[in-house]
Amino acid sequence: MLSRYKTWKHLGIFALLGLLLCWAVSCSTGNTGTRQARTDRQEVEFWTMQLQPQFTDYFNKLIAAFEASNPTVAVRWVDIPWSAMESKILTAVSAKTAPDVVNLNPDFASQLASRNAWLDLNTQVSDRERQLYLPNIWKASTFGGKSFGIPWYLATDITIYNKDLFKQAGIAKPPVTYEELALLARQVKQKTGKYAFFVTFVPGDSAEVLESLVQMGVTLVDAKGKAAFNSPEGKAAFQYWVDLYKNGLLPKEVLTQGHRRAIELYQAGETALLKSGAQFLSTIAKNAPALAQVSATSPQITGKTGKKSVAVMNLVIKRDSDRADAALKFALFVTNDENQLAFAKTANTLPSTVKALQDSYFKKLSPDATPVDRARVVSATQMKEAQVLIPAMKDVNVLQRVIYDNLQAAMLDEKSVDRAVADAATEWDRRGG
Secondary structure, eight states, rough: OOOTTHHHHOOIIITTTOOOOSSSSSOOOOOOOOOOOOOTSSEEEEESSSSSTTTTHHHHHHHHHHHHHHHTTEEEEEEEOHHHHHHHHHHHHHHHOOSEEEEEHHHHHHHHTTTTTTOOOTSSSSSSHHTOOHHHHHHTEEETTTEEEEEEEEEEEEEEEEEEHHHTTOSOHHHHHHHHHHHHHHHHHHSSSSOOOOOOOOOOOHHHHHHHHHTTTTTOOOOTTBBBOOSSHHHHHHHHHHHHHTTTOGGGGGGGGOOOHHHHHHHHHOEEEEOTTHHHHHHHHHHHHHHHHTEEEEEEBBBBTOOEOOOOEEEBBBBBBHHHHHHHHHHHHHTTTHHHHHHHHHHOOBOSBBBHHTTTGTTOTTTTOHHHHHHHHHHHHGGGTOOOOOOOOTTTTHHHHHHHHHHHHHHTTSSSHHHHHHHHHHHHHHTTO
């Protein structure tokens, strides 16, 4: 399900939070759909990531509707555990046995796009069809100038905050920018002795800090894949996080513990705010009902660019499929306005088509709206500015590691900020660029 490299996988964050589905990939050939393909029809094999059993009924009905309109095609649905998808799809692509249509995220799918594994959609999807999808979201599934994926469901983080802690600290409203967040962090610490928030600098964990650099105006890599963050904006962004840490406004364990710790601290009432998905409010209500009563939501904090992060799940089509036409037709059916809206309501996600996102479900609230309902509307309003902040690229995990390692060195006074930025750029260009 959903996953921002290790974050959708970390989803731990999405799965763990009960957020939505999962931000990584999943596939275990043992979990096949109950529908059996008829031998007299062309069979399209369709893999999803950890959507059974919660959405089995939805997909059985969806497939039945497609087959009714396309009587010469049969869809065989295979669902895979998110923890297994990466290895299974890599094996299948190498063995040339990949499914015709597969549910991945742009980050991992782009790794295989670099091997020319997916159908180039530039000439297969018309401009009219492409315009049905949110432009920024369509761009997320491009590599080397080619479109390799059709957008499907989305999730975007919001700010969840503790109204009681805000009141104790004398804070009237949640922060909108990182500049405001730094001021709030100092005020919360001075007035309450607690931390405003927790963010991890552990390589391979959440990409929140890496995304924050982009929101602050940093270009991570240039058109040739070389480091572009050794810039005034890059140094300012490094300095921002270094100052917060050195001034005692971040917990020491941000250097050693992952995003799970952010969740634990917020649920324990030890931090004032948390960046997470709207669905996490249901988890708070279950695990910490008293805290749920004083939790509210606001838009995601951003930098001077105004950009908001979003996690995307897409559908890719095997390049050498001998059923490519039927596979593409099915993928467009799954992701059309009507079916995206239906799935979003079923799974508490956001749709990636313009029309579906304009539905009143994402705009209006009833008098008895729940906190999750309110958070859904907050999430949907962010989609105009939302985009995948980390561009699809080879070795993005290396980029995250070299930046986080050097940020930590600056935070611990082992390097100056200028040296940390320069060393990170040199290491990326030598090993990952």
